[in-house]
Amino acid sequence: MLWVKICGLSTPEAVETAVEAGADAVGFVLAPGSPRTVDAAQAASLVRAARDAARRAERSIETVAVVQNQTLDDVARLAREAGVDTVQLHGDEPDAVAEALRAAGFRVIRALSAGDYTRRTAEGWSSPDRLLIDAAVPGSGARFSDDELGTAPEGFWALAGGLSPENVASAVQALEPTGVDVSSGVESSRGVKDLGLIKAFIAAARTVL
Ligand SMILES: O=C(O)c1ccccc1N[C@@H]1O[C@H](COP(=O)(O)O)[C@@H](O)[C@H]1O
Numbered sequence: 001m002l003w004v005k006i007c008g009l010s011t012p013e014a015v016e017t018a019v020e021a022g023a024d025a026v027g028f029v030l031a032p033g034s035p036r037t038v039d040a041a042q043a044a045s046l047v048r049a050a051r052d053a054a055r056r057a058e059r060s061i062e063t064v065a066v067v068q069n070q071t072l073d074d075v076a077r078l079a080r081e082a083g084v085d086t087v088q089l090h091g092d093e094p095d096a097v098a099e100a101l102r103a104a105g106f107r108v109i110r111a112l113s114a115g116d117y118t119r120r121t122a123e124g125w126s127s128p129d130r131l132l133i134d135a136a137v138p139g140s141g142a143r144f145s146d147d148e149l150g151t152a153p154e155g156f157w158a159l160a161g162g163l164s165p166e167n168v169a170s171a172v173q174a175l176e177p178t179g180v181d182v183s184s185g186v187e188s189s190r191g192v193k194d195l196g197l198i199k200a201f202i203a204a205a206r207t208v209l
Pocket residue numbers: 007008027029031034035036066067068088090111132134138139140141142160161162163181182183184185
């Protein structure tokens with residue numbers, strides 16, 4: 001089944017809606033400078049809300065901290081204080097950062113633009129972590145064009161960038177990712193999640209076989 005992540009959540013209501021509607025993962029932006037940024041204490045409270053909602057629904061939920069070009073010390077501290085399962089590295093972090101986070105017990109998602117992924121793999125780069133392929137400006141609501149992604153990854157990979165309830169099914173049919181991730185497409189205005197759009201996105205993603 002398609003892995004579905006709803007990202008950039010900042011209220012318990014939005015977290016509960018995502019979990020109850022069947023998201024596999026919920027994400028919290030711990031990178032500075034985004035309208036969705038939360039601090040570690042806010043993220044910890046949202047992580048608790050996600051786990052409580054998952055317990056009530058008798059299902060599991062993966063909690064993800066999204067970071068971008070922060071130091072390893074900062075990332076490890078934020079992830080520990082927030083109590084997340086997974087760290088999504090959304091910048092130019094060296095592989096050693098991913099390795100150190102894995103050694104500290106976190107799961108890691110490596111986010112790359114389609115262009116960077118294509119360039120890096122042409123140079124022989126590979127990653128033991130799950131991949132997320134996004135547009136060039138993360139969290140902008142922009143899509144990358146399908147031809148920017150040369151050959152899709154072979155293992156798990158999630159598609160992100162400009163997805164919405166309207167386009168998620170056709171995007172998945174075209175690119176055949178293993179998962180999808182959305183932020184802007186489930187917002188009524190930048191940084192403000194719309195509970196109806198969260199439910200509509202998850203329902204639309206679940207129509208794809
Ligand atoms: O959402 C942000 O503001 C953000 C900031 C810094 C790094 C990553 C960010 N979000 C990631 O972007 C995609 C969602 O993009 P879109 O808004 O749906 O186009 C997703 O992977 C988020 O985790």
